[in-house]
Amino acid sequence: MKPLASDHPFQILLAVVLAVAALLAVSMVTPLGISAYLANAIGQLAAFAVLALALDLIWGYLGILSLGHGLFFGIGGYVVAMHLLRHSSEVTGRVPDFMQFMGWSSYPFYWAGLDFFPYALLVAAVVTVLISGVFGYVSFRSRVDGVYFAIITQALVYVAMLLMFRNDTGFGGNNGMTGFLVLFGWPIGGSGVVIAMAVVSVLLLAAVLLGCRLLLGSNFGVLMIATRDDEVRLRTLGYETLRLKLAVWCLSALIAALAGMLYVPQVGIINPRLLSPELSLEIAVWVAIGGRGHLIGAVIGAMSVNALKFWLSAAAPELWPFILSGLIVLVVLVFPNGLVDLAKLKLTRPMGIKRLASEPELR
Amino acid sequence: MRRLFLILLFLSAAVGSSTAAELDRAELIDRLCGDAAALGEAGRSLMGVAAEGSTADRAWAAPIARAMMDRKLTCDGAGAVAITADGSRDALSGAPRTAAESGRSPLLSLKNRSVFEMADAALALRSSSDLGRRAAALRTLERQAVTLPELLFESAAAEESDPVLRAQISAVAEAAALNSVDPAKRIAALQRIAATPDRRALAKVGPLTKDPAYAADPAFKGAVDATVRKIERGIKIGDVLATLYNGLSFASILFMAAIGLAVIFGLMGVINLAQGELIMIGAYATWLVQEALQRFAPALTEYYLIIAAPVAFLVTATIGIALEAVLLRHLYRRPLMSLLATWAVSLFLINIVRVTFGTQNLNLVTPFYVTGGVPVIGDFIFTWNRMFAIAFAAVTLGLTWSLIRLTPLGLNIRAVTQNRTMAGCIGIPVRRVDMLAFGLGSGLAGLAGLALAPIYSVNPQMGQNFIIDSFMVVVLGGVGTIVGTVVAALGIGQVNVLIEPLWGAVAAKVIVLLMIIAFLQWRPEGLFAIKGRRK
Amino acid sequence: MAVALLIDAVTVEFGSFRAIDGLSLAIDFGEVRAVIGPNGAGKTTMLDVASGITRAKQGRVIFDDAIDITRSSESDIARAGVRRKFQKPSIFEGLDVRQHIAIGAQGGLRRTLSSYALAQRVDDVLAEVGLADLALRPASELAHGQKQWLEIGMVLASQPKVLMLDEPVAGLTDEETERTVALVRKLRRPDRAIVVVEHDMDFVEQIADRVTALHEGRTLFEGSMQDARADARVVEVYLGR
Incomplete structure (x- = not known):
């Protein structure tokens, strides 16, 4: 990894992200033609980009593919939804609809205190670290990795989805949670709040991007790459890779939870479909399309795929699955490093497609 | 009174x-x-x-x-x-x-x-x-x-x-x-009832303990108590048998869904995320055979499940071979990418079927040989549709085992599974073996689809319901062993069926997953892993 | 003289196959021991047991006369001072040469060396294995022989007490082999034991003090290379005529 000072592509990306944040912020006071709708879309894309960074951190730089990152995204989303609902209850004076359907007139105990935002943050973090920590510890300890790890994480998110589909858990069941009214006291639908949420999302994207870059540039980042390339070699050099993997795994889970916390207030709903194995697989697809093992790739992949999805879901919804599967096959067969390959192809190294495809890939 | x-x-x-x-x-x-x-x-x-x-x-x-x-x-x-x-x-x-x-x-x-x-x-x-x-x-x-x-x-x-x-x-x-x-008649009736001990019988006999004669007539009381005991024992035995039978039939389905996956995974280290969709294609092929029979040979319609077997196998095997040749061939050294690639295939197959046939459930005739059942003991009924699944899985197991153990292709598959490089060195056409094995694994999924067709609802999404369970079978069973797949399918099937009536289907899934994770602490390579030195 | 590494009646099984069968071996400090034998004799498995990668079914492995490392983890064994180069050059594709040596020198998640001492150590090792000019090259761009040296350098950088080299000259040119001979000779120290698994008998003859020949998981012969060449059984199962 190049030193940050000479890593121009990264600097450009960071500058662009910050510029978008600034642009959005300015548009809150002077109209720049950025509608609340567009700002909301950008904010959601930023949340997805943060989620993609979380996955790229462990897949691209640690060699661990999780097909269950939707779980941590969901934890963040559910906790923030609970926080928002508690405040909405203060406005309406009633518990949410789904609780009324269950015949509950007050919140169950585990909803207590979530109206206090720092506590909600703490709960999201603790739950995420607890689940990712225990699962990561038992998996890494027994040296479960590769395809095994991927499908067990997929089973994990699937089971979580089934749990959340139950109506008696107090998390909204099948219909999930919606009807958020206020965010920190402001009406959540107002265009100012919408744009502000987008600004916060984009700024946090920049922060996560920078944080990941600094981590990867450190000695710790060097050890992450060493773990990815040959874990046994690193262990027989005296490194306890279990701890290293566990630390990065939990960090990645936390970033995914943060993405969920950014995403849910912007779409205004959370339901168990967020925990479907398909979404978790899609995260991996964004990263693969953008370019695994490149922070830029994760951001660009998540943004471009989702922008395309937003657009096509409106224009030609039937077409989207076919285009997505076509894109995956194209990336997997022709551009193993995703759009990053495409960029290299044009900009720096003029080499044939065949050559790219046969290049050894990250394990 | x-x-x-x-x-x-x-x-x-x-x-x-x-x-x-x-x-x-x-x-x-x-x-x-x-x-x-x-x-x-x-x-x-x-x-x-x-x-x-x-x-x-x-x-x-x-x-x-x-x-x-x-x-x-x-x-x-x-x-x-x-x-x-x-x-x-x-x-x-x-x-x-x-x-x-x-x-x-x-x-x-x-x-x-x-x-x-x-x-x-x-x-x-x-x-x-x-x-x-x-x-x-x-x-x-x-x-x-x-x-x-x-x-x-x-x-x-x-x-x-x-x-x-x-x-x-x-x-x-x-x-x-x-x-x-007439008390004598009643006692005689009690004895006749005890001959078929099930919950209906208990419902008949149970209220008799409140009958005035129960308190008054010791002979009658004795007869009632004995009958209740006998019925309760019969019900218990029946329940145990029913659980085992249900577990066995669920295990058969799991086995059918997982065996193809296990063969492919063992051979190439590739988990085929489209396996569920191949099951779905197998079910659709079965439906098409039924439709064709209805039109051209109505007399044979009832036998579509048997006639469709080669069709379902060949259709899915062909898709599998094409998949291997076009896509997976290039991804053997990149197992994680092959996960994404096969997912793309699964997405494609679901949607192409949706566009072609629609999303509604297909109507499949339930042939006479999978209707009804034989009451055995208690409330346990030996139902033919479950028996069909079990028998079908047993036949598939037998054929797969013979193919792997007794044919030259099977020998090659085992050789490549154990040491790909060495197998290549001694002149085994590794690529051809891969392709045929992938065809075999996919064809087995097609047969699973056929077995499921008369039992489950057939629609484009149906594959999704089995895929994660069958992953768990492969993880638990270990890489590329038929025995492992059988034992794991039986284990997961039985545990699911045991837990479901107690805490529900979701809890069963949660507990099975936790058990598998715990199990991997003890044996990370699964039940029947082929052990060897790090290469 | 103290025993650096004692392998005591170790048995390893893979399923029903017995890769090592009650093998005992004692390697002293200050010595270079070559382990030879045909493929499948159990040489690499023996190193796997000593480095904690494979668990012994029976027997013990004792380091430095006192420390039982039979059940220790790979990283604990490495930190204790027993390090090993793999048969297939194992390097980190995504890192440069210098980073490799630094990882080896630091030898654990906890920092043991100051930045200055670390840089010093890395420079020394780079010079020792002859890769100083390539310090900032990505390791994936190195030639096969350079990868072998890089891995030796990585293992060496923590100054291990027991150094195990699995086929250090496999696939090397004669000139590169010569350089490796010189390197191994330089590495010999009174407080270090070196175990070399190798098929190149000329190389073994040049570096080894003693030779152990394995066959089917057991010791077939132990002595000098000269005697090994004369031993009928070693000739029969391995060296050939």
Whole structure:
């Protein structure tokens, strides 16, 4: 990894992200033609980009593919939804609809205190670290990795989805949670709040991007790459890779939870479909399309795929699955490093497609 | 309680006495046209006819009873006229005639109505030629079986031609005997009931502990207690067997879904996320075969499940071979990318099927050989549809095992699974083996789809329901072992079936997953891993 | 002289296959021991047991006369001072040469060296294995022989007490082999034991003090290379005529 000072592509990306944040912020006071709708879309894309960074951190730089990152995204989303609902209850004076359907007139105990935002943050973090920590510890300890790890994480998110589909858990069941009214006291639908949420999302994207870059540039980042390339070699050099993997795994889970916390207030709903194995697989697809093992790739992949999805879901919804599967096959067969390959192809190294495809890939 | 008992006693005694006499048809008609008490007497006479009258009397009485129920019997000066299916006829002689204008149709009181309802049903049970009508009559009679003469059921059962209905008649008679006034009869009935120990039997016998005779008669009490014990034991055994059987059939499905996955994973280290969709394609191929048979050879339609087997296998095997040749061939050293690639295929297959056939569930005929079942013990019924799945899985297991163990291709597959490089060095066409093995694994998924077709709903999404369970089978069983797949499928199948009734299906999935993760702590390579040195 | 590495009646099984069968071996400090034998004799498995990658079914492995490392983890064994180069050059594709040596020198998640001492150590090792000019090259761009040296350098950088080299000259040119001979000779120290598994008998003859020949998981012969060449059984199962 190049030193940050000479890593121009990264600097450009960071500058662009910050510029978008600034642009959005300015548009809150002077109209720049950025509608609340567009700002909301950008904010959601930023949340997805943060989620993609979380996955790229462990897949691209640690060699661990999780097909269950939707779980941590969901934890963040559910906790923030609970926080928002508690405040909405203060406005309406009633518990949410789904609780009324269950015949509950007050919140169950585990909803207590979530109206206090720092506590909600703490709960999201603790739950995420607890689940990712225990699962990561038992998996890494027994040296479960590769395809095994991927499908067990997929089973994990699937089971979580089934749990959340139950109506008696107090998390909204099948219909999930919606009807958020206020965010920190402001009406959540107002265009100012919408744009502000987008600004916060984009700024946090920049922060996560920078944080990941600094981590990867450190000695710790060097050890992450060493773990990815040959874990046994690193262990027989005296490194306890279990701890290293566990630390990065939990960090990645936390970033995914943060993405969920950014995403849910912007779409205004959370339901168990967020925990479907398909979404978790899609995260991996964004990263693969953008370019695994490149922070830029994760951001660009998540943004471009989702922008395309937003657009096509409106224009030609039937077409989207076919285009997505076509894109995956194209990336997997022709551009193993995703759009990053495409960029290299044009900009720096003029080499044939065949050559790219046969290049050894990250394990 | 006691009063009711006495009334019942009186009623049955009355029925008994009125049937003893030879039937006087004219007197009966008189009573039908008489007052409420006479009407009641007439109803009991009709019941007597049904129980022990001659065939001719029964044939004569049946339309009369029906006409009374429908208020289609009119009394006039010349006797009575009944409007029956054959038209308007004199009730006594059966000669066609219409009632006089001044005629009056007797109206049944609520109490008498139930007497006539029973008589009508009893006569229908004995003499109707329509099976549906007889079955309906039995259902009516069942409600007051205890008040009816035992002879009625005995004769009806003896004459009944339909085996199912005969069994039902005996069951009703048995229940009636159980509540008989004669303790010896009751005990005999108890012993007969104990012969088929299930929850229905328990429901019949259970309330007897509250019967006055239970407290009064030690012999009766002993008989009831013994019967309850015997039934409860039978139910327990039946429940255990039923759980095992359900588990076995679920395991068969899991095995069918996972075996193809395990072969491919063992060989190439690739988990085929499109395996569920290959199952779905197999089910669709089965449906297409059924449709084709319906159009071109309707006589064979019932056998579509058997005829479709080679079709489902070949269709999915072809897709698998194409998949391997076009896509996975390039991804052997990149197993994680192959996960994404096969997911893309799964997405494609789901949507292409959705666009072509629509999202609705397909209608598949349930052939005779997968309908019904044989009751064994307790509430355990040996159902043929589950048996079909089990037998199908067993045959698949046998064929797969033979293929892997006994054929040259199988030898090559095992060689490549154990050491790809070495196998290549000694001249095994590794790429060809990969392709054929992928075809085999995919074809097995197609067969799984066929086995599922008559049991589960067939739609584009159906594959998704099995895929994660079958992953777990592969993870638990270990890489590329048939034995591992069988044992893991049996284990997961049984655990699921054991937990489901206790805490529900979701909890079963959660617990199975946790158990697998815990298990991997102990044996990270799965149950039957091929161990070796790090390469 | 103290025993650096004692392998005591170790048995390893893979399923029903017995890769090592009650093998005992004692390697002293200050010595270079070559382990030879045909493929499948159990040489690499023996190193796997000593480095904690494979668990012994029976027997013990004792380091430095006192420390039982039979059940220790790979990283604990490495930190204790027993390090090993793999048969297939194992390097980190995504890192440069210098980073490799630094990882080896640091030898654990906890920092043991100051930045200055670390840089010093890395420079020394780079010079020792002859890769100083390539310090900032990505390791994936190195030639096969350079990868072998890089891995030796990585293992060496923590100054291990027991150094195990699995086929250090496999696939090397004669000139590269010569350089490796010189390197191994330089590495020999009174407080270090070196175990070399190798098929190149000329190389073994040049570096080894003693030779152990394995066959089917058992010791067939132990002594000098000269005696090994004369031993009928070693000739029979391995060296050939």
